Amino acid sequence: MLLGCIGDDFTGSSDLANTLAKGGMRTVQYTGVPNVPAAQDVQAGVVALKSRSIDPSEAVTQSLAALEWLRAQGCEQIFFKYCSTFDSTPEGNIGPVADALADTLAAHKVIVCPAFPGTGRSIYQGHLFVKDRLLNESGMQNHPLTPMTDSDIRRWLGLQTRHTVGHVPAQAVFDGAARISEVLEAEHEAGHRHIVVDAIHDSDLIEIGKAAKGLPLITGGSGVALGLPANFGCKASEVPWQGQSGKALALSGSCSAATRSQVALHAAHHPSREIAAASVIEGRLTPQEVADWLLDQSGLPLAYSSADPDAVAAVQAQFGRDRSSKALETFFAEVARLAVAGGATRIITAGGETSGAVVEGLALGSLEIGPEIDPGVPALRAGSDLVVALKSGNFGAEDFFEKAGRVLAGTA
Numbered sequence: 001m002l003l004g005c006i007g008d009d010f011t012g013s014s015d016l017a018n019t020l021a022k023g024g025m026r027t028v029q030y031t032g033v034p035n036v037p038a039a040q041d042v043q044a045g046v047v048a049l050k051s052r053s054i055d056p057s058e059a060v061t062q063s064l065a066a067l068e069w070l071r072a073q074g075c076e077q078i079f080f081k082y083c084s085t086f087d088s089t090p091e092g093n094i095g096p097v098a099d100a101l102a103d104t105l106a107a108h109k110v111i112v113c114p115a116f117p118g119t120g121r122s123i124y125q126g127h128l129f130v131k132d133r134l135l136n137e138s139g140m141q142n143h144p145l146t147p148m149t150d151s152d153i154r155r156w157l158g159l160q161t162r163h164t165v166g167h168v169p170a171q172a173v174f175d176g177a178a179r180i181s182e183v184l185e186a187e188h189e190a191g192h193r194h195i196v197v198d199a200i201h202d203s204d205l206i207e208i209g210k211a212a213k214g215l216p217l218i219t220g221g222s223g224v225a226l227g228l229p230a231n232f233g234c235k236a237s238e239v240p241w242q243g244q245s246g247k248a249l250a251l252s253g254s255c256s257a258a259t260r261s262q263v264a265l266h267a268a269h270h271p272s273r274e275i276a277a278a279s280v281i282e283g284r285l286t287p288q289e290v291a292d293w294l295l296d297q298s299g300l301p302l303a304y305s306s307a308d309p310d311a312v313a314a315v316q317a318q319f320g321r322d323r324s325s326k327a328l329e330t331f332f333a334e335v336a337r338l339a340v341a342g343g344a345t346r347i348i349t350a351g352g353e354t355s356g357a358v359v360e361g362l363a364l365g366s367l368e369i370g371p372e373i374d375p376g377v378p379a380l381r382a383g384s385d386l387v388v389a390l391k392s393g394n395f396g397a398e399d400f401f402e403k404a405g406r407v408l409a410g411t412a
């Protein structure tokens with residue numbers, strides 16, 4: 001293995017794996033830290049953790065375990081993947097995990113670059129934008145778990161790390177890899193360990209990638225991985241994919257605006273069933289009932305609990321946030337398990353936490369990376385007759401579900 005990656009959630013890990021596979025690296029995503037060695041031909045391994053919103057010390061422990069396994073596979077460079085909207089609180093988890101990885105790897109000049117221009121995330125003057133809005137005015141300031149109330153990534157990371165945070169400004173990035181390396185070195189000499197690097201275009205990320213050659217640790221969104229495959233002699237290529245026939249279904253527990261419009265469009269043309277959160281939490285609806293319904297439908301049926309912010313707030317006020325989230329995640333995981341046991345072969349999930357629960361519920365060990373469905377979302381092969389797509393809440397075009405069904409089937 002050449003490049004070892006640690007992702008702080010499951011959909012984000014598949015986003016990174018997608019970028020590396022498109023760049024020509026033979027890439028595998030692992031669910032948690034494997035207890036067996038990787039296959040010899042894997043060039044990039046992504047260990048997917050569910051560590052974004054857990055206790056920081058537990059996130060550090062899990063990330064160090066992933067690091068140990070990746071180093072045992074011979075990795076030459078480590079990539080720590082977090083969200084392109086830098087989802088974290090002032091207490092962590094990005095800073096504590098980056099500190100621990102940097103210490104273990106004796107890494108300095110640690111690049112911090114959440115930019116992902118393909119989905120509208122850019123960094124300018126150290127500030128993160130989502131399309132034309134500063135991060136803290138983009139809606140992310142209201143995120144239920146990690147409200148992002150400051151778009152200055154230097155300042156936000158500064159609250160989380162033991163080290164000072166440097167900066168490579170856009171002007172240096174526009175001048176190319178040699179200049180980026182010079183500024184990284186100058187920031188290192190000035191005593192900064194983590195260094196936020198501006199990036200607006202994919203071409204900036206390619207130059208940052210070149211400047212990252214040989215650095216032990218890189219951190220960021222999937223965008224900054226665009227330039228890495230070339231450092232290992234890999235060339236962009238079509239990702240091989242054997243489509244999967246058979247029963248397809250979609251499950252959505254994501255309540256993001258993007259997912260809600262995808263759900264609305266899909267529901268207008270396909271069998272769709274809304275799952276009322278209260279009936280799940282109070283045990284009035286069973287996973288078996290929903291799995292049976294999904295298996296009985298033709299085409300690409302969808303079961304969703306996706307609801308608007310007011311409805312979610314009302315459920316959380318009545319039952320508590322953790323209880324409602326946990327109940328719905330467990331429910332979707334069990335629906336997926338029963339549906340696969342009943343013959344489903346193509347599963348599409350929406351929402352990071354929801355997808356993580358489903359992947360764990362299905363006990364999927366390693367996932368082979370297939371072609372991209374929409375930016376940041378690849379098709380994944382989970383077994384000889386099971387393929388999945390895990391969509392981050394904010395990702396995907398309006399017709400995502402239909403498109404995912406086609407790509408998974410190999411008929412796109």
Ligand SMILES: Nc1ncnc2c1ncn2[C@@H]1O[C@H](COP(=O)(O)OP(=O)(O)OP(=O)(O)O)[C@@H](O)[C@H]1O
Binds near residue numbers: 277325
């Ligand atoms: N109707 C609902 N009422 C209350 N909570 C809900 C409802 N539907 C889903 N949830 C919970 O909201 C959370 C949604 O998080 P999830 O990570 O799955 O989606 P997301 O936040 O849109 O995606 P991402 O993390 O990729 O941005 C889950 O814990 C889910 O169980």
Ligand SMILES: O=C(O)[C@@H](O)C(=O)CO
Binds near residue numbers: 015
């Ligand atoms: O970087 C992103 O935005 C995604 O890969 C992700 O991590 C969303 O949860």
